[in-house]
Amino acid sequence: MLKRSILWLCVLIAIVGITYYYQQNLFKSAFNAITASTAKKELPIYNVQTDKKQVALSFDAAWGNEDTKHILDTLKKYKINVTFFMTGGWVESYPDDVKAIQKAGHDLGNHSEHHKHMPQLSTGGMCDELNSVTEKVKSLTGVTMCLFRPPYGDYDNNLIVQAKNCGYYTIQWNVDSLDWKNYGVDSIVNTVLNHKDLKNGSIILMHNGAKYTAEALPKVIEGLKEKGYEIVPISKLIYKDNFHMEHDGSQVSDKK
Template identity: 65%
Template sequence: MIYSGTYTAIKADVPEFFMRKFIKLERIRANRESIQKKLNKKWLTCGIFTCVAAIAMIGSYRYISGIVKVSSNVNGKELPIYCVQTDEKKVALSFDAAWGNDDTQRILDILKEHNVHVTFFMTGGWVESYPDDVKAIYEAGHDLGNHSQNHKNMSQLSDEEKTQELMSVHEKVKELTGVKMQLFRPPYGDYDNAVVLNARENGYYPIQWDVDSLDWKDYGTDSILNTVLNHKALGNGSIILCHNGAKYTADALDALLDGLKEKGYQVVPISQLIYKENYHMDVTGRQIPDAK
């Protein structure tokens, strides 16, 4: 018994009543020490568990954040790129080439005079009809973009048909210029989750616009200039939509480029505006670079 030594040492000089009290107090003290040791062990275990859980939660948060940051999915909806978040005064000018070709060379000449490069989204039919112009666009240093083979509503097609629409014109342009296109604009701006995912699976960045010139409505030169230059969405990282076959686009182009320059914007091809990796999207389709 742990108290026998203490008891033997003092029992000759201390009355039995006090000895019993002393032994009782010693037992209480020992019990308290035992309980305290158990509590300390329990709290240590809880503390370790809490730390591990906290680390796991932090790790999960970083992992989940990583998934969100590399995804174009916003609230369950896959989004193409409408514009780009940037502090630089840059915008991208784009031309959809699906019909007509009367003004293409004139547009190229004006762009050359301003030392500006843009992006042309071409359908397969347009490429087949005007192969020399496809080469001229490429040789002038402009982006070549995919606008589908037949300008159909992509959301109404099967996955196999979507791929055919993309890759048919892809191969035609590659054969003519050697370029493997990476930018895709859905005809009519029509898309759903399947269209965006299919484009990505085929190596394309789906591209929309946040500034529509409305040149396709043929309202005239002034209408194009006012629509673009006074557009509420025009800002750093904007993507502007025009058409090479619209009636007044070539007439408005020189003044449009001057107007953008006066506002302090540098016009660049879409390939030089967008982020190729380490980005996420907001609900408006704005492409945002991940924090470093």
């Protein structure tokens, strides 16, 4: 009888212990989930909320330079400045183009060293991807860049925080020209000019090495001008301080 009582007591103690363990871990999981859901989500700048009828054209430069001169000549003809986001490999391969872009008055932007999915990297790896391009461009042009576009548009909170620590505003886009799909000149022009999100403060994504971009560029510029938009580089479009981000990636000034 005594042995049976001791056995049941041990079973009871084990049940209480297991229940306590699972309750504690369930509470911890729930707490972590609530904390994660209420933590501030870091957002890049997709567009800028502004009363000015301005938009920004941007070009990602990661592969090839066959059309660079053509693009620069077109921009010069229309007397507009834009933003080029360059990988470290592109900077190293085409240093004269980097200098020409800077000399023409365009923004120099960081597009990472190796065009990787950066949220998959360690914090140190993220910083290396940024700092390597920073040093190359500064050595070539004397310019300290302040604009960063994540490869593939792929980001997380940590990447935006680390970019900020390195002195960068993280930039996305709200109008994708889809030039990288190589659908043709008319497709690029129509996609940009008739985009549902084209508005004051839009940031337009194009690519330096896409097949039809250089040919489509004059029509895109003329179409934007016909709609009344002034085309400016991203550095002139965004707010540098006293701003907050809306949930949709709109940058809003806090100045009254």
